[in-house]
Amino acid sequence: MTDTPPPATAAGYDPGLYNADLAPVPAERRDWSWVNMATVWMGMVHNIVVYEAASGLMALGLSAWECLEVVAVAYMVLFLAMWFNARAGTRYGIPFCVLIRSAFGPYGAQLPVVLRGFCAIFWFSVQAYAAAQAVDAVLSTLSPAWASMTPSLLGMQARMWLAMAMVWALHAWIASHGVHRIRNFELVAGPLVIIVGLLATIWGLRVGHGLGPLFAQPSHLHGAAFWSTFAMGVTGMIGMWATLTVNIPDLSRFVRSERDQVVGQAIGLPITALVFTPMGIITTSATIILFGHPIWNPVDLLLALNHPVVTVLGGATLVLATLSVNVVANIMPACYDLVNLMPRRLDFNRASRLVLVLGVFFMPWLWFNEAAGIYRVLDLISGLLGPVTGIMLADFYIVRRQVLDVPALYRHGGRYDGRNGWNVPALAAFAAGGAVASAGHVVPGLAGLNTVAWFVGVAIGAGLYLALSPRRDAHPAEDAATLSNA
Structure with missing residues (x-):
């Protein structure tokens, strides 16, 4: 079953x-409102990585x-980048x-x-393996028989x-039947995860009798x-979302208007992040009072509280939060990317099943023992995606003047x-942009570039692309006709 029948x-x-x-x-099938765009972003922003980010800072x-x-x-920088990069998806209905x-x-x-x-x-x-750890923590607390399965x-x-099988099955069920x-x-x-986060924040404020020691x-x-x-x-914060910055058209292609896209992202991205981050800090402040040290990992907090009801509800919330970020930020773009590689053989549903299989072959339980290696690899990839963002923005807004010949993209x-x-x-x-942005990871003397790697990649990618490209498309008359029919 597909969401976009061929014209x-x-x-x-x-x-x-x-x-x-x-x-x-x-145009008649672009039915996402600003509410849909906002709730999609809410589902992505409140995840375990973002929750723990404040602890690192x-x-x-x-x-x-x-x-x-x-x-x-x-x-705010992410919002601006995604706002501008999403516009082509909203205007033409095409994926990244x-x-x-x-x-x-x-x-x-x-x-x-x-x-x-x-x-x-x-x-x-x-992230799916992190959710599996939450499932294991809950079931190990509730069932000695489960905890005894040690082979x-x-x-x-x-x-x-x-x-893992349970978590993978949940992902498969949500991803089935496509984007709808x-x-x-x-x-x-x-919204549900935000509500649970608010309850945890109220608990933290009561335990800490205010904002708590971390705010002091x-x-x-x-x-x-x-x-x-x-x-x-x-x-670092931008790096967590550098991948979605390039493929935001995968989402914005379903939005009914530019206004819906902008309003939805404004509510779901910077506003939700500014609400969610202090939730994590306040909740962690309460753990200092209760246990004498901060507990930033939500799974560790559930185990420390050792209350069956709290463990079940908290574990379910963590799984829900992971599902909400994974299906949109990871499974959905990966499906389009795989379909793009093999359009004759794959559709969205087949590609989603392939993503699940490939995810197992990445063997995340081994990577968890090398957390520094995970972030080193992903930082390098983010450094490479900065130039892609810059090139896309420069191409659409300056070289193409926001006008595309859509049929030519398929020939x-x-x-x-x-x-x-x-x-x-x-x-x-x-x-060039990727080499410079990532140079700090391999040349110690250039380590300072790591602090602004994404910005450097965007600037070099856009600047060099404009320097080497013509300033306008070659067929403005045909483009005007294309735009009028888009």
Whole structure:
């Protein structure tokens, strides 16, 4: 079952570049309102990684209030980047893997698409395993028989294999029947997790008799040290969402208007983040009073509280939060990326099942023993995706002047073909921007670049692409006709 049936004018499209799931969403089928866009973002923003992010910033010496300032700056930058990059999806109804062909060419586009798909499946695997840990914690607390299932296979105990099977099955159920079911799931999951977070915050305020000790902790950084840490925190926050910055058209293609897209993202992204972050800080403040030390990991907190009802409800909330971020931020873009690679063989539903299988082969239980390795790999990928964001923005707003010949995106040999399907300016800008943005990870003397890697990648990617590309498209008359029919 697909969400976007092929238009009647599909004749002449290259079958290696087109199928029903990659086709432009007709205007009459773009039925997401600002409420849908906001709840989708709510479902993504309140996840375990974001919850724990404040602990990392405070461990570096920032105060709780300065953490909120970092969150405000980072998510405002993300909102602006996603607002502008989402516009092409809303206007033309096309996904990221099709839109990127305008800048990279149909063959060259496969490079950022594969990179984005790899990162999506990797993140899905890691986050789904985190949810499986929550399931295991709950069932181990409630059932001695469950806790006794200790035989191991491939480095993981039997009960964790069963917990993973449960979590994978939940992901499969939500992802089945395509984007329509995902939208409806997020309409419930996003607000529900916020409500549970509010209950936890009220508990934290009662235990702490106010905001708690973490909000009373002063900043330990000043001058250059403060600004360096502040910049690193902003870049780190952006890095968590650098992947979605490039593929936001996968979501915005279903939104009915530009206004709905902007309002929904404004509510769901910076506003939700500014509400969710202090929730985590206040709840953690309560753990200092109760246990004498901060507990930032929600699973550890549930085990420490040791209350069956709280454990079950809290564990269910953690699983729900992980599902809500995984299906939209990871499974959905990975499906489109896989369909783009094999449009003759895959549709959205088949691709979603393939994502689940590939997620197991990433063996996340082994990566969890090398957490530093996870973030090192993902930081490198984020550094490479910064230039992709810059190239996409420069191409759509300056080179193409916000006008695309949509049918040409589904054919070889047209205006977006570059040199035999490879657009050299985009490839050169991507390579140069990615190399500079990631240089700090391999050259110790350039480690300072890590604090602004995403910004450097965006700037170099956009600047070099514009320097190597013509300033306007070659067929403005045809583009005008395309726009009038879009």
